[in-house]
Amino acid sequence: MPTVSFGIPDVRPRTGSRVERVRLDGSKIPALFARLVAAELTASVERSGAATLCVSFAEELREPLRALARTNGIPWCLVSLYIGDNCGSQNGAPEGAARGVIETLVEPAGIPRPNVHVPRSVGGDIGRAAEEYEASLPSTFDVLVLCAGADGRVAGLLPHSPALREGERRVTLLPGEVPERYTLTGRALAASRCTIVLATGLEKARAVADALEGAIDPARCPARLVRDAVWLMDHEAASLLTGSWPNDVGAEAPAERPNTHEPR
Numbered sequence: 001m002p003t004v005s006f007g008i009p010d011v012r013p014r015t016g017s018r019v020e021r022v023r024l025d026g027s028k029i030p031a032l033f034a035r036l037v038a039a040e041l042t043a044s045v046e047r048s049g050a051a052t053l054c055v056s057f058a059e060e061l062r063e064p065l066r067a068l069a070r071t072n073g074i075p076w077c078l079v080s081l082y083i084g085d086n087c088g089s090q091n092g093a094p095e096g097a098a099r100g101v102i103e104t105l106v107e108p109a110g111i112p113r114p115n116v117h118v119p120r121s122v123g124g125d126i127g128r129a130a131e132e133y134e135a136s137l138p139s140t141f142d143v144l145v146l147c148a149g150a151d152g153r154v155a156g157l158l159p160h161s162p163a164l165r166e167g168e169r170r171v172t173l174l175p176g177e178v179p180e181r182y183t184l185t186g187r188a189l190a191a192s193r194c195t196i197v198l199a200t201g202l203e204k205a206r207a208v209a210d211a212l213e214g215a216i217d218p219a220r221c222p223a224r225l226v227r228d229a230v231w232l233m234d235h236e237a238a239s240l241l242t243g244s245w246p247n248d249v250g251a252e253a254p255a256e257r258p259n260t261h262e263p264r
Helices: 026-048 059-070 096-109 126-136 186-190 202-213 222-226
Strands: 021-023 051-055 079-083 143-147 171-173 182-184 195-199 230-233
Touching: 026 051, 026 059, 026 143, 026 195, 026 230, 059 096, 059 143, 059 195, 079 096, 126 171, 126 182, 186 222, 195 202, 195 222, 202 222, 202 230
Parallel strands: 021 230, 051 079, 051 143, 143 195, 195 230
Antiparallel strands: 171 182
């Protein structure tokens, strides 16, 4: 398969450095996000003949996912797409987060429906659906896309959630949620070759600072579980960070495979 360029080499980090936090104008996030994900998926296909993408949907992902859907050169027929947290689908009809991913990425990009993996809740048994879904997951995701919440949540992992104590399973139900929901666990989040976290808006600033620079327990700020990921932030979300990182003026953003690594 020929190599496809997504225009990322012009924002390659300094030689020998590993840039993982990028602050830029919010309007530029969708395009950079799309280029990073596209380059990683294509590299995975070139390397192994297929790729896996997992998306934990949030509203701020709508435009980045639409930008990804418009990106040419991605071999979607060779990409398996998974939904990171959701209430499951009833009788095959997508709901919640799955519907958001389908509307903004699957349908616009023409991803084959057999490549889209969502738990199928039969008779309302989301527990069984989650177990079957977990069994279908790959050993690792090539790309995992997350959003940080204002309360420090990531995927469906809320602060102080019992799901944070799950050390064996990769998918678990969220107790007390109505309707019942499942989420990836910390173990699943760690099993990703490239993780990209989005954070936008001033309301995320405290959570971003706690996740990336604080010493707070992940039980209080679950986003600390992915502090080593690539973080794409607007100026408002990054406003409480004290360290240095690229900005939108002469930015040096992550390279084509920004934090690709062997899963822990």
